[in-house]
Amino acid sequence: MTKHVLFIVTNASVIGPHSRKTGFFFAEVAHPYDVLDKAGIAIEFASPAGGWTPHDAYDEKDPAQKGFIESKAFRRLNHSRKLAEVDAADYDAILIPGGLGPMVDIQRNPDVQRAVVRAWSTDKLVSAVCHGPCSLLGVNLGDGTPFVRGKKLTSFSKKEEYDYAREDVPYELEDALRAEGAEYSSASNWEPHVVVDGRLITGQNPASAGPLAQLLLAALKERA
Numbered sequence: 001m002t003k004h005v006l007f008i009v010t011n012a013s014v015i016g017p018h019s020r021k022t023g024f025f026f027a028e029v030a031h032p033y034d035v036l037d038k039a040g041i042a043i044e045f046a047s048p049a050g051g052w053t054p055h056d057a058y059d060e061k062d063p064a065q066k067g068f069i070e071s072k073a074f075r076r077l078n079h080s081r082k083l084a085e086v087d088a089a090d091y092d093a094i095l096i097p098g099g100l101g102p103m104v105d106i107q108r109n110p111d112v113q114r115a116v117v118r119a120w121s122t123d124k125l126v127s128a129v130c131h132g133p134c135s136l137l138g139v140n141l142g143d144g145t146p147f148v149r150g151k152k153l154t155s156f157s158k159k160e161e162y163d164y165a166r167e168d169v170p171y172e173l174e175d176a177l178r179a180e181g182a183e184y185s186s187a188s189n190w191e192p193h194v195v196v197d198g199r200l201i202t203g204q205n206p207a208s209a210g211p212l213a214q215l216l217l218a219a220l221k222e223r224a
Contacts, residue, residue: 003220004042006091007032008112008135009080010101013054016168018073025099027076028129028209030068032095035213041074041220043073044091048105048112050082050194056099057206064210082182088115089122092220097209098130103169107134117141120199125223127216129203130156137180149181152197154204157186 007029015022036043059065067072088094094115096106106112112135119126121141128135133155133157139147156164158174166172178184186204187193193204194212201219203212 001224002040002042003092003224004044004090005036005093005095005216006086006088006114007043007045008083008094008096008106009045009047009053009077010099010104010106011049011051011053012101012104015100015104016165018168020039020100020165020168022104023056024097024099024101025041025130025206026055026058027062027206028067028097028099028132029055030065031210032034032061032097032216033068033073034064035210035217037073039175039217041217046083046086047080047110048109050080050085052078053080054101056101083111084114086115088119088124091119091124091215092223093125093127094119095216096132096135098127098128098132098206100131100165100168102131102134103173106132108138109135113139116147123199125199125201125216125219127156127201127212129209130205131173133177133202137176146180148177150183151200152183152185152195153177153200154184154186154193154195154203155202156205157189159186160189160205163189174179208216
């Protein structure tokens with residue numbers, strides 16, 4: 001039976017006081033898509049506003065990125081479904097890629113929070129990479145307890161942000177996750193690091209997107 005994964009992608013094309021160009025970080029969609037698609041997983045795309053999804057840091061020398069930008073899936077991504085019209089329970093997993101864009105319209109977005117709650121409460125897998133775990137902030141399962149409290153996870157680290165976009169982001173993601181009670185961990189800057197805590201799978205940075213997808217795929221197969 002075919003498994004289905006919903007990618008929840010940003011619509012934001014600029015961020016911060018200097019109007020820095022942004023979007024989703026291309027590798028963080030392309031690499032998971034490459035892993036999952038080759039395994040026969042069906043992938044659908046949604047975004048807060050629906051429609052066009054801007055991207056950042058495309059590398060044409062990366063075969064997975066080049067293959068994705070030339071694919072029918074990339075065209076579907078740029079006609080993404082409006083998240084409010086999608087039921088996350090219809091999928092076996094959700095995946096929230098990073099880039100700086102999510103720090104504009106994914107973080108603390110009510111529709112994104114509802115999707116996380118819906119996936120989690122219907123026994124689905126929840127995954128996010130880099131800045132994507134900002135989607136978990138402010139989420140609770142109905143009792144007021146932060147979703148991330150006591151959960152092991154990772155995200156783009158404070159050390160990485162220092163040299164990348166500290167002046168552009170509204171807050172430090174690592175600090176915000178820790179403040180809600182997450183058991184945060186990270187590796188050295190830009191090195192792959194993925195944390196699995198039950199049905200929650202998170203990756204630290206772009207280098208973690210492919211390894212995260214491999215672990216997500218393994219979890220999907222195990223649940224089959």
